[in-house]
Amino acid sequence: MDAQRESAADLSEGGLIGAVRRAGRAAVVSLRGELHVAQREELESAVAELQREGTLHIVLDLAALDFIGSAGLGALVSLQKSARSAGGSVRIAAARPTIVSLMSLTRLDHLIPLHATIAEAENAI
Amino acid sequence: MRVPVDFGIRDSDLKQMVVSSDLRSVKASEERIIADLVENQYDEESVFAIKLALEEALTNGVKHGNGNDPSKRITVRFYVDARRVIICVRDEGPGFRPDLVPDPTADENLERPNGRGIMLMHAYMTRVSYNDSGNEVWMLKENLPRI
Numbered sequence: 001m002d003a004q005r006e007s008a009a010d011l012s013e014g015g016l017i018g019a020v021r022r023a024g025r026a027a028v029v030s031l032r033g034e035l036h037v038a039q040r041e042e043l044e045s046a047v048a049e050l051q052r053e054g055t056l057h058i059v060l061d062l063a064a065l066d067f068i069g070s071a072g073l074g075a076l077v078s079l080q081k082s083a084r085s086a087g088g089s090v091r092i093a094a095a096r097p098t099i100v101s102l103m104s105l106t107r108l109d110h111l112i113p114l115h116a117t118i119a120e121a122e123n124a125i
Numbered sequence: 126m127r128v129p130v131d132f133g134i135r136d137s138d139l140k141q142m143v144v145s146s147d148l149r150s151v152k153a154s155e156e157r158i159i160a161d162l163v164e165n166q167y168d169e170e171s172v173f174a175i176k177l178a179l180e181e182a183l184t185n186g187v188k189h190g191n192g193n194d195p196s197k198r199i200t201v202r203f204y205v206d207a208r209r210v211i212i213c214v215r216d217e218g219p220g221f222r223p224d225l226v227p228d229p230t231a232d233e234n235l236e237r238p239n240g241r242g243i244m245l246m247h248a249y250m251t252r253v254s255y256n257d258s259g260n261e262v263w264m265l266k267e268n269l270p271r272i
Contacts, residue, residue: 037184038148067173069180070245074238081236098173105248106241107230 016042018064020050026057026125028093028118032064035072047079056088059121063094073108080112089113093121126202129254132211132265139202139211146191146199146216151183154201158212161205167268174249175210175266181242182214182262190216190260210266220258 016039018030027050035043047058058079068076080090093115095103103109115121128136142157144150158179162172183199191197202213227234229241246253252265 036180067176069177069184070239070241071184073241077236078238098170102177102245105230106245107235111235 015039017046018061020046022050022053022055023122025055025088026059026122027055028059028061028122030061030064034067034069035065035075036067036069037071040071040075043075044079047082051082051086051088056083056086057125058083058088058090059115059118059125060090060092061094061118062092062096062099065096065099068099068102073102073106076112077108089125091115091121091124093118126200126213126215126256126261128202128204128211128213129252129263129265132252132263133209134204134211139204139213142201142203144199144201145195146187146193146197147195148187151187151199154199155179155183158201158203158205158210161203162210165205165207165268167210171266171268175212178246178249178253178264178266179212179214181246182212182264185242185262186214186216186218186260189221190218192218208268210264210268212264213261214264215261218260220256220260223255223259 016031016033016035018032021028029046050058083090091113094117095114100114103114113124115124128134128139142154144154159172159176162175186199187193191199197217200215204211223243226243227240229237229244234240246264250264251267254263255261
């Protein structure tokens with residue numbers, strides 16, 4: 001990965017997106033709080049903006065994400081499909097045990113790789 | 126709309142909320158139940174599980190049962206103590222056949238954006254049962270002590 005890092009930008013006060021760190025053709029998007037149907041558009045818009053800027057690979061940092069429902073899972077599935085169609089990828093990093101378990105239960109860990117740390121996810125790109 | 130006999134409580138033990146089919150109203154009902162879980166000292170993992178199953182049941186009732194029609198009601202009945210949580214969600218729709226919902230974990234269904242709610246309810250709750258019409262679901266979560 002490109003060693004240059006842009007400074008983190010706080011995209012929305014109190015929203016789902018905590019910060020976005022861009023690095024070449026990849027970006028780390030930190031989510032916080034809860035991902036329900038109401039937050040889906042915010043996530044999809046943020047990722048779409050990154051893709052328009054040329055970002056192919058997205059690492060979703062879930063360290064601060066407390067909860068995700070099936071609508072949120074659907075959003076992640078759609079993001080992966082969209083990324084792959086453009087030659088990119090979505091990876092998940094630092095998810096809490098409850099969310100790791102959820103991803104395994106739904107077998108979505110077969111679709112979206114999970115990594116223990118952001119660095120591990122970035123190195124896998 | 127009677128509580129299943131083997132859930133171990135009486136109908137009169139249940140609290141009830143009737144909410145309109147909009148996100149804000151159902152969210153408030155969810156928060157009411159979560160507050161009881163916290164008061165009864167359910168651990169983080171259990172709260173996550175119950176919250177997830179409840180959200181799926183409410184979303185299905187609002188979206189599929191009531192067609193997102195805010196004039197239609199969702200009836201939520203619930204009971205919480207230290208040993209178990211019992212939740213009933215009933216919508217005003219015609220019902221459906223839960224046994225006909227495709228397995229979302231099958232390879233051919235993994236990339237579908239929807240269809241995981243019922244599977245998650247079964248996975249995270251101890252018991253899930255629907256009435257004959259399919260517009261009412263009862264869920265039980267036993268709070269078993271951790272060894």
